[in-house]
Each structure stands twice: as C-alpha cells, then as structure tokens.
Amino acid sequence: MEIDYAKVGLKVGLEIHQQLNTHTKLFCGCPPALFKEEPEITFLRRLRPTQSELGQVDPAAFFEFQKGIKIQYEANRDTSCLVEMDEEPPHPLNREAVEVVLTAALMMNMQPIDEVHVMRKTVIDGSNTTGFQRTCIIASDGWIKVGEKTIPMQAASLEEDAARKTGTLDNGKTICYRIDRLGIPLIEVATAPVIYSPTEAQEVALAIGRILRDTGKAMRGLGTIRQDLNVSLPNGALIEIKGVQELELISKVVEYEFQRQLGLIQVKAELQKRGVKPEALKEKFVDVSEVFRQTQCKVIRKALDKGQKVAAVKLPKFSGILKRELMPGFRVGTELSDRAKFWGRVGGIFHTDEMPAYGVTAEELGALREAVAAGKEDAVVFVADTSENVHDALKAVVERAQEAVEGVPAETRTAKDDGTTRYMRPRPGAARMYPETDIPPTLITAELVEKIRGNLPEPAEKKQARLMKQYGLNEKLAKQLLDSEYGVLFEAITKETGVAATTVAVFLTETLKSLRRDGVAVENVTDDQIMDVFRGVGSGTLTKEAVADVFSWLSEHEDKDLQDAVDALGLKMLSRAELAELVDRMIAENRQSVDQLRKKAFGMLMGIVMKEVRGKADPAVVTALLKERLS
Numbered sequence: 001m002e003i004d005y006a007k008v009g010l011k012v013g014l015e016i017h018q019q020l021n022t023h024t025k026l027f028c029g030c031p032p033a034l035f036k037e038e039p040e041i042t043f044l045r046r047l048r049p050t051q052s053e054l055g056q057v058d059p060a061a062f063f064e065f066q067k068g069i070k071i072q073y074e075a076n077r078d079t080s081c082l083v084e085m086d087e088e089p090p091h092p093l094n095r096e097a098v099e100v101v102l103t104a105a106l107m108m109n110m111q112p113i114d115e116v117h118v119m120r121k122t123v124i125d126g127s128n129t130t131g132f133q134r135t136c137i138i139a140s141d142g143w144i145k146v147g148e149k150t151i152p153m154q155a156a157s158l159e160e161d162a163a164r165k166t167g168t169l170d171n172g173k174t175i176c177y178r179i180d181r182l183g184i185p186l187i188e189v190a191t192a193p194v195i196y197s198p199t200e201a202q203e204v205a206l207a208i209g210r211i212l213r214d215t216g217k218a219m220r221g222l223g224t225i226r227q228d229l230n231v232s233l234p235n236g237a238l239i240e241i242k243g244v245q246e247l248e249l250i251s252k253v254v255e256y257e258f259q260r261q262l263g264l265i266q267v268k269a270e271l272q273k274r275g276v277k278p279e280a281l282k283e284k285f286v287d288v289s290e291v292f293r294q295t296q297c298k299v300i301r302k303a304l305d306k307g308q309k310v311a312a313v314k315l316p317k318f319s320g321i322l323k324r325e326l327m328p329g330f331r332v333g334t335e336l337s338d339r340a341k342f343w344g345r346v347g348g349i350f351h352t353d354e355m356p357a358y359g360v361t362a363e364e365l366g367a368l369r370e371a372v373a374a375g376k377e378d379a380v381v382f383v384a385d386t387s388e389n390v391h392d393a394l395k396a397v398v399e400r401a402q403e404a405v406e407g408v409p410a411e412t413r414t415a416k417d418d419g420t421t422r423y424m425r426p427r428p429g430a431a432r433m434y435p436e437t438d439i440p441p442t443l444i445t446a447e448l449v450e451k452i453r454g455n456l457p458e459p460a461e462k463k464q465a466r467l468m469k470q471y472g473l474n475e476k477l478a479k480q481l482l483d484s485e486y487g488v489l490f491e492a493i494t495k496e497t498g499v500a501a502t503t504v505a506v507f508l509t510e511t512l513k514s515l516r517r518d519g520v521a522v523e524n525v526t527d528d529q530i531m532d533v534f535r536g537v538g539s540g541t542l543t544k545e546a547v548a549d550v551f552s553w554l555s556e557h558e559d560k561d562l563q564d565a566v567d568a569l570g571l572k573m574l575s576r577a578e579l580a581e582l583v584d585r586m587i588a589e590n591r592q593s594v595d596q597l598r599k600k601a602f603g604m605l606m607g608i609v610m611k612e613v614r615g616k617a618d619p620a621v622v623t624a625l626l627k628e629r630l631s
C-alpha cells in the first residue's frame with residue numbers, strides 16, 4: 001500500500017555540509033588534506049565546560065563534560081599548524097572559500113549579506129581544539145526548483161570542519177582526534193522543513209549536491225559530504241539525524257524514521273490502553289545474581305566470574321511491548337538497550353520479551369520474575385556488569401520506558417549504513433553563538449557579487465542539453481555525468497586528449513561506480529592522474545581497455561604515475577614490428593587450422609592474438625595486420 005506521507009504530516013528539513021577543495025584551509029595556510037601515516041605530534045587536553053556569555057552551561061556541553069573525558073590530538077606538520085592547535089590566532093577568512101559559497105548561494109537565488117562576521121559556536125565534544133566551531137553566514141533567503149516544486153533555502157554558511165575521531169584509549173576515557181580535518185572549509189546549506197516524503201527528500205538533496213559540485217570546488221570521496229535531517233511527525237517529535245554520508249541513503253533514512261515514530265505512537269496508545277502511568281515505572285533495581293549462579297548464559301557467566309553482578313528492573317504492564325519492531329532489526333527493546341549502552345557503558349541488556357534465549361532457562365526466568373515480583377503482564381529488563389554500570393544502565397532503561405508512555409522523545413540520532421538510526425545524545429539547546437573577536441569582518445561588495453553572478457556555472461538542465469549536443473552523449477550518460485563528481489573533469493579530458501567523449505564519460509560514470517563497488521579506493525586517484533591516463537590513450541601509448549586496470553593500480557600505489565603503472569602491469573604497447581612478428585608466428589603455429597578454415601580463419605586468429613596482446617595493442621591495428629597477412 002502506498003503511504004501518503006503528506007497526509008500523515010511528515011515534515012523534513014535538510015542541512016547539507018560539503019567540504020570545499022580550496023587551496024588552503026579556512027583560517028590558515030595549511031592544505032585541506034588528510035594524512036594516513038602515524039602522527040608526528042600528539043598532545044593531550046582535558047574537556048572543560050565553557051561558560052556561555054549568559055553564564056549558563058550549555059546543556060549539550062554539560063552532558064559531554066559529565067563523562068569526564070580526556071582528548072588526545074594527533075597531527076602532522078603537512079596538514080596542520082599552530083592555528084589548528086589553538087596556539088596561534090586564526091588568519092583572516094579564506095576569500096576563495098567565501099567566493100565558492102557565494103557562487104553556490106547565487107545559484108540558489110539567495111541574497112548575499114554585506115559584511116561577513118565570523119561567530120563561535122560552542123562544541124565541547126573535543127572535536128575542536130578551541131572548544132568552539134567558527135561559522136559565518138554568507139547569504140540567506142533563496143530557493144531552488146526541484147521538479148515542479150519550489151524549495152525555500154534558508155541560508156548558506158561557511159564553517160570550519162572539525163577534527164576527526166580516530167579511536168579511544170583507556171577504556172574509552174580518552175578520545176583520539178586527528179586535527180588534519182580541522183579547519184577544512186565546509187559550505188552548509190539548509191532548506192526549510194517543507195519536504196513531505198522520503199523520495200522528495202532525496203531528490204532535493206541530489207539537486208543541492210549537484211549545485212555544490214557545479215561550483216567545481218566540492219571535495220569528493222566518502223565523508224566529504226554529510227547530511228543532517230530534521231524529521232518530524234504530528235504527535236511524534238522533531239528528531240535530528242546526523243551524519244548521512246550518502247545521498248542515495250536519504251530516502252531510506254527518512255522512511256525508517258517515519259516508521260519508527262509511527263511505531264512509537266502506537267506503543268504509546270497501547271500503553272495508555274493498558275493504563276500505564278510514567279510514575280508507575282520505578283527505579284527499583286533488584287540484585288538477581290543468585291538467580292543466575294549456575295547459568296549457562298555466556299555473557300552473564302563471564303560477568304559473574306569477574307565478580308560483577310546481575311541486576312533487574314520490572315516494567316509493569318510492558319509484556320510484549322519490547323519485541324515490537326520499529327525499523328528492520330530494531331525493536332522497542334533496542335531503544336532501551338541503546339540508552340543503557342550509552343549512559344551505563346554496558347554491552348547491552350536482556351529482557352523477558354526475547355526469552356528464553358541466550359542460554360537463559362525457563363527456570364531462571366521463573367526465579368527472576370519472582371525476585372522482582374513481576375506478573376505475566378509485566379516485562380523484566382536485566383543487565384550484567386559492574387555495580388555502577390548496571391545502576392546507570394537500568395536507570396536509563398526506566399527513563400526511556402517512561403518516555404514511551406508519553407510518545408516519541410526528541411533526541412539526536414545517528415544514521416547507520418543500512419539507513420536505520422541509533423540514539424546519539426539528547427537534543428542540544430539552541431546553539432550559543434558569540435562573535436569571534438580575532439577575525440575582522442569581511443566585506444562582500446556589490447562588485448564582487450556582480451563579478452560572481454556574471455560567471456555562474458550553467459544550471460543542470462542547460463548543462464545536460466549541452467553535453468548531449470556538444471559531445472554526442474546519450475541522455476542517460478549526460479544525466480549520469482551531471483550526478484557524478486567528475487563532470488568538470490570530463491570536459492577537460494575530452495578537450496585536451498581527443499579521446500572519444502563516450503569512452504571518457506562511460507569510464508567516469510559506470511566504470512568508476514563498478515570499481516568502487518569492487519572495493520577500489522577511487523578517491524585515491526587524483527584528477528591529474530586520470531587526465532594523464534587519458535593522455536596515454538589519446539597518444540596511443542595505452543589502450544582504452546587497460547584504463548580500468550591502470551586506475552585500480554594507481555589507487556593502491558600513492559605517488560606513482562602512469563609510467564610506473566604501465567611498467568608494473570606489463571602494459572607497454574607493442575611496436576608494429578613486434579606485433580607483425582607475433583601475428584606471423586601465430587599464423588605459422590596454426591597453419592593447419594588456417595588452411596582448413598580459409599577465409600573464416602580471421603575470427604579464430606583474432607581471438608588468439610588478442611588474448612596474447614590485450615592491453616598492449618590497439619585491436620584496430622591487430623585487425624589490419626591480420627587481414628594484410630592472411631590475404
């Protein structure tokens with residue numbers, strides 16, 4: 001059955017962050033690049049809650065601080081300097097990045113502002129060495145057309161990217177961040193919450209992604225674009241979903257969140273029908289270690305052997321609720337479990353809706369129910385871990401169960417690769433912003449705006465028509481190029497190398513997509529390298545059949561070039577003399593068959609010769625030679 005999302009009242013707003021491939025970072029001269037080697041420098045900082053201007057601690061900041069965490073930063077000298085380490089004030093705002101955002105903003109029909117003021121936004125998870133993120137609005141109040149619909153665009157901002165998390169130390173008490181990513185320019189654009197279906201959300205995101213790429217300055221590869229979604233339902237809640245990395249995943253994420261909220265609304269109705277009141281859910285935790293003294297359940301056995309304990313809590317009238325599915329593979333029990341993991345640092349929870357299982361027997365369950373005085377209509381949740389952790393975990397479980405009676409809790413969630421989402425943290429309060437006093441305002445003059453307006457990239461529909469006309473591409477290829485990250489490169493290659501446009505287009509769209517699917521790290525190969533490969537094809541030193549192999553090789557061998565790839569893969573083209581010699585030899589070796597087949601011998605010989613020289617000779621040259629020798 002088709003779901004009428006608009007009728008149910010689904011509303012989605014998008015916030016898209018795209019890294020910009022400018023020459024330097026936003027506030028220093030470092031290149032916007034990441035490093036893979038071991039860090040040259042590490043330094044330790046402790047998280048402190050910052051007092052905002054109003055003297056209040058930001059709730060999100062306080063929440064992070066509560067966890068009592070230390071941060072270890074990792075750096076190398078090529079990708080960061082004293083600015084990223086917060087040992088030197090930021091340099092003036094990168095003008096190139098401002099112009100890229102202005103370009104995108106004008107393509108989205110926004111109004112540029114006159115004076116750019118850099119602001120500080122409190123971020124205290126350690127991902128910024130300063131404790132805040134610098135951000136500035138460049139333009140606002142625009143719109144884009146997606147199909148027949150006009151989508152209002154709220155604003156375009158320029159922000160510094162944060163450091164990236166690389167792992168944790170000391171049982172999670174120290175978080176490691178790499179500061180190479182810190183300071184890379186990000187354009188952030190936000191739509192109004194006027195998107196009414198999962199498909200529409202994806203179409204709008206694709207349209208925005210296309211405009212950002214048309215600036216020619218969008219970084220590419222996984223992690224360079226990140227989408228945040230605000231999804232809300234009437235009677236549900238406003239849920240912020242962070243970190244969708246692939247545009248293709250957006251419709252699924254929205255669909256699953258819609259399902260999850262509907263499911264939770266139904267749970268609320270069911271609990272109310274059963275007469276459950278939040279205050280009936282009590283933080284009364286019972287030590288049930290004795291019940292499991294002889295247990296065969298591995299997780300519990302291991303915990304008890306370590307001297308830890310098992311504690312349980314009764315959820316009155318919750319029987320059957322926890323096994324209700326909200327998203328594929330995700331049940332109400334998972335909601336409780338996510339909270340327990342987060343606040344109680346436990347590996348997970350057990351509950352009676354999924355029992356008997358995991359080696360827990362019916363006898364143990366009977367004793368467990370008895371220990372917490374639970375009847376048939378009640379559910380019991382139990383956890384095995386240290387005293388402190390089981391207490392925090394069960395407390396979080398009870399809180400989440402109380403929220404289930406009220407409906408959908410507003411929270412920030414994080415998107416998984418399969419499109420489902422998981423609890424991330426409570427919703428932060430409204431972002432606290434205050435002026436960055438180290439950076440003077442940047443003026444956006446009318447002259448600058450007019451200069452940029454005069455040189456805007458052509459809009460998508462026009463471009464598609466031009467690609468088809470100018471390069472003889474079919475509609476499908478032209479569309480694929482528009483959606484690809486390689487549209488600009490396509491035209492450069494075709495113009496410079498003389499290689500057939502269709503060959504280049506197929507490689508940059510379909511071939512790269514399938515290479516990526518096969519696990520080739522496509523983003524490791526630079527535009528210059530790709531250009532070089534096609535120069536090889538254009539000049540006849542490389543066959544077009546060998547392009548994919550050369551590309552894959554280059555993706556695994558950094559700092560190597562086309563010549564290295566050709567040598568390593570044994571792709572050196574055969575000279576005409578070498579080829580003639582080989583053809584003669586093949587004819588001699590197959591003399592008998594050639595005599596028998598006569599004119600039909602060509603096909604057979606072509607097969608034999610091409611098997612020998614694939615990637616080392618142009619099939620057209622082989623054909624000519626064979627025909628000449630056979631006649």
Ligand SMILES: [Zn+2]
Nearest residue numbers: 028030080081
């Ligand atoms: Zn720097």
